[in-house]
Amino acid sequence: MSTLSVFLDVPLAQKMEGLLLKAFKQDDSPNKIFLAYKVCMNSEGQPWAAPVVHKARLQIAQDPSLNYEYVPVKGMKAFIQACLELLFGRHSRVIMENRVGGIHTVGDSGAFQLGAQFLKTWRQDSQIVYIISSQREQHGLIFQDLGFTVYEHCFWNSKEMCMDPDMFLNVVKQAPHGCVFVIGNMGNCKLTQCQWEKLMAAMKKKQIFPFFDIPSQGLFTGDVEEDTRFLQYFVSGGLEFFCSQSLSKNFGIYDEGVGLLVVVALNNQLLLCVLSQLVKLALALWLNPPTCGARIITSILCNSALQEAWKQSLKEIVEDIMLIKEKVKEKLRLLGTPGCWDHITNQSGTHCYLGLSLPQVEYMVKKKHIYIPKNSRINFTCINACNIDYITESINEAILFTKDSELSSEGK
Amino acid sequence: MSTLSVFLDVPLAQKMEGLLLKAFKQDDSPNKIFLAYKVCMNSEGQPWAAPVVHKARLQIAQDPSLNYEYVPVKGMKAFIQACLELLFGRHSRVIMENRVGGIHTVGDSGAFQLGAQFLKTWRQDSQIVYIISSQREQHGLIFQDLGFTVYEHCFWNSKEMCMDPDMFLNVVKQAPHGCVFVIGNMGNCKLTQCQWEKLMAAMKKKQIFPFFDIPSQGLFTGDVEEDTRFLQYFVSGGLEFFCSQSLSKNFGIYDEGVGLLVVVALNNQLLLCVLSQLVKLALALWLNPPTCGARIITSILCNSALQEAWKQSLKEIVEDIMLIKEKVKEKLRLLGTPGCWDHITNQSGTHCYLGLSLPQVEYMVKKKHIYIPKNSRINFTCINACNIDYITESINEAILFTKDSELSSEGK
Incomplete structure (x- = not known):
């Protein structure tokens, strides 16, 4: 009896590494x-x-008191706390008010995969995503595969040779109610106070849901606080949002794919509900996030000398x-x-x-x-x-x- | 203006840790x-x-020649090779014939999530999964969330106080054409030669797709080769299958969640098609698998002294x-x-x-x-x-x- 393969209909998939590479x-x-x-x-x-990563890695390898048991699905508590304080500042209101939380996510796609799955289930009336053209290939496809309609846009004004806040405002104006906006680092898009107010009002009115992408905090201006200051506008504007916080590039541990899906909600009760649903999804995605990278980052962020050395290396x-x-x-x-x-x-x-x-x-x-x-x-x-x-x-x-x-x- | 939360309809999810715990x-x-x-x-x-893990971890931390750049989506080549040789034996026919491959997967759920997503797309005519009752909560829910119909079964004969091959054969007999069978370690279910032949014939005839779960090779009999010998029946029986190979428990690095989704196909061409589709799915799931655990395992498996020490510790x-x-x-x-x-x-x-x-x-x-x-x-x-x-x-x-x-x- 000749055997037919069960894979007979499976075609070779195109390599996704990008045509340019x-x-x-x-x-x-x-x-x-x-x-x-x-x-x-x-x-x-x-x-x-x-450079401080090497020291942290060695300390961890030499520490006999560490155990390597399963960590909680949402990640190590100290790691999440340290990352949230890095993102918003230790004494930020949103942390004090207990309405920000995070889930340890895996790789460069993990936070977007987890967040998109959540939005797929809980924002069923508005499955439209706006994304910057250059992010289309990396993150846009995740939303597209889940059934979202993805629109590309661009804020680069090639005539004025600058990032143009008005182009951003126009896209927001034309976007439909309740859509998702993937927003990268806004530092190069310099909004005036008046433009910020317009933006916040437009987003709130339309219940636009921002999904921030912070791929390398500190590698933008060299100052970790400065790099994420724009988030404060959204926090104090009373918006709820997700944020993909990657920690691989700004520590130089690209191979560890360490990240967080950060959730900001209006109050603690809402936050707990969202986190509980995200944990359920993470259970099915990977169950337990690998901790090596998270340990390195936590040991640097929780030690003021190491943290200073890290910040100095970002400046340099x-x-x-x-x-x-x-x-x-x-x-x-x-x-x-x-x-x-x-x-x-x-x-x-x-x-x-x-x-x-x-x-x-x-x-x-x-x-x-x-x-x-x-x-x-x-x-x-x-x-x-x-x-x-x-x-x-x-x-x-x-x-x-x-x-x-x-x-x-x-x-x- | 009072603000309504976009998360207003999100309920608190039940904790999934199990009622018993x-x-x-x-x-x-x-x-x-x-x-x-x-x-x-x-x-x-x-x-x-x-114990050898500690040594490997230290060696890696002290190695100045390592770089920590992004690794390929499917994982490090040496890691995958070493794991496949561990699973099938270095000189196994299936490796020689170039028809087995693997994708580095994340956490205890990663391989099942990835494999289930593939089967969802490429086995659309048969979305039925048979799973052992005790695996229902951990892996069954992954299939269920993706829309599969999940049937539970059990081979424990509580009268004879043994795993009963006839109970297994009966479930296979009653299962519909083309369904997926999640199969754990079969070592405790002792089939006679005649029963093996019956099983292979029934599975091939119905194009049943086995999805093996190897959570801790070596921790069963203390002999890594003995633990996965039953796979040879399926290989030489000409079946194609997936296998979730976890490497966290048998190295005692539970927190690293290291695994592989292993694919056995009838020939190399089919294998490459399947792997290319899996890479596409992994891109959206996590993009780059964290490598720390994979490095530890590779450095142990690729060094005969360390490998011997590891095997000895399994025996003990x-x-x-x-x-x-x-x-x-x-x-x-x-x-x-x-x-x-x-x-x-x-x-x-x-x-x-x-x-x-x-x-x-x-x-x-x-x-x-x-x-x-x-x-x-x-x-x-x-x-x-x-x-x-x-x-x-x-x-x-x-x-x-x-x-x-x-x-x-x-x-x-």
């Missing part, structure tokens, strides 16, 4: 450079890690990032590259818009083997002393080339 | 004992850990378990407890049927504060020098009490 890997050019890694790189082109890496941006700008100035490049240094964080047009991006990729996303948002920590000259000269070439072709097409 | 925690008796923990305990009543703990069972039997003999207690030592593993009736279990729980599941399947490693006398005396009392009440009701 795939093209980069297939490129044989010795000059090829990839400027879209998620990871923060150090000046040697290696993934950055907070952010200064390095700013230095790279300054150098890129200076090199472009020396090359006489047309245009004003202040937008490079006006943006904070590892990932910023370079401000190239689509033909310029294509020139960089196809002619210079420098791999840049279509929206030209690159990871500046991928630029270092070894490749900065080639990169800036290529940017210059791309600008001049497209200027020339514009002129020649205008002349036709 | 809840009742135990609420019991104020100083004599209370819980005999249903999942964890393997050492003779001091502490969670067992393989299993000898301890057998010793406890012998002692329980001997104590019951000395107490003159009615009945033959050979079934205690005839079963291997940490969790075995004590063979009490429902009224006897109720007597143990209510009168003696010894918490035992209704089916009387207990964790023998929870019995130690401190509590063995109280436990065996209580068993004796429970037997005599119910014998008396049987007699008195017969006399009526």
Whole structure:
């Protein structure tokens, strides 16, 4: 009897690593450079890690008093407490009022998977999600797979070369009642007091549910408090929200995938109900979250000397990032590259818009083997002393080339 | 303006920790004992850990050459290879033929969540799952939440006091075409060659899909190869299957929740299709599996001295378990407890049927504060020098009490 496979109808799934990375890997050019890694790189082109992590890891391995029994489904209490205090500040009102809580989540997707499953069940009348285009592939697909309708948007004003609060306000204005808004770091989108008030009023009126994405607190301005200050507007505006707080990038333990799904509710009673439902979902997803990364983070955050050392290392890496941006700008100035490049240094964080047009991006990729996303948002920590000259000269070439072709097409 | 919460309709979810543990925690008796923990305990009543884990953990923490960058979605290659060789044997045909693979999964639920999601999509014509009653709460709910119909069954023959292969065969006979069978360790269910052949023929004919649960390879007989030998029947019988391979309990790193979803297909091409779909699902579930536990396990399995030490520690703990069972039997003999207690030592593993009736279990729980599941399947490693006398005396009392009440009701 010949046997038929039960898997006969299962097709090969497309690799999801992104077309850009795939093209980069297939490129044989010795000059090829990839400027879209998620990871923060150090000046040697290696993934950055907070030096204090090594010390914490060793202390944990040498501690005979630790036991390695199952931890609660929602995670270790001390870990959750430390992370919430990091996010909102130790003496924040929302912590005092006992209306913020968290669930330990796994990997870069865990918090979004858990939160989306919750919203799927408990917000059945409004299964619409707004998400920033660059987050579409990573988080948008999670919502889409669960049956949400996902709309993309973008706040980058390519004419003014800045993040544009009005573009954000317009999307909110047009969004339907009760939809979910995935919101990344808002630091580069500078709202005036009046714009904040408008935003809060519009979101509250429409019962828009914010789902924040804090992938690397501290790696934006170098100051952990400053990086999440914008959350206070939402807290004091009386909004309820979820927040995916990742702690892998800002400690440099990318392989531990440590995170939290943070819940802010109007009062403690509501919070407990939401957390209890999330625990139920986490039970089915993984049951017990791996604790190694959580132990490292807790031991750093709960020891003031280690915490200070960690914060100092964040300051240093952010200064390095700013230095790279300054150098890129200076090199472009020396090359006489047309245009004003202040937008490079006006943006904070590892990932910023370079401000190239689509033909310029294509020139960089196809002619210079420098791999840049279509929206030209690159990871500046991928630029270092070894490749900065080639990169800036290529940017210059791309600008001049497209200027020339514009002129020649205008002349036709 | 008073604000309404978006969480207004969210009720408090029931705690899922199990009614038995809840009742135990609420019991104020100083004599209370819980005999249903999942964890393997050492003779001091502490969670067992393989001593070699400490060494591996320290080595990893001291290794300056390690980087902590993101690992692939499916997990570290060396880890998966080492785990598959542990499960099937290094020179097994299925590995040689390149038709077995695995995905690193998270926590005790991860492999079942991932596998169930796959089966939900790719076996749409048969969404029925058979599961052993004692696994209902842990794994059955995962299938149920995804829309599967879940049937419970049990192979414990309480008359013969043994696991009964005929009961298994009967359930298979009655099961519908194409259903999924979650199968735990079959070591205590001793099939004859003829019964194996019948089982394979019935499963193949009906295209029944086995989903094995290997929660603690090596903690059953003390011999890792012996513990999973039954898988060979399914491999050589030409069946395709999934297997949830957990590596937390047999290394004693319960808090790391390390596992694998193992896939056996008829050929490499089919395997690659299935793995590609699983990677897509894992991307949305957690994206990157935490690696600390996987590193510990890989460094032990890939170093023959450490591997030997680990295997030796498994042998020792299993000898301890057998010793406890012998002692329980001997104590019951000395107490003159009615009945033959050979079934205690005839079963291997940490969790075995004590063979009490429902009224006897109720007597143990209510009168003696010894918490035992209704089916009387207990964790023998929870019995130690401190509590063995109280436990065996209580068993004796429970037997005599119910014998008396049987007699008195017969006399009526």
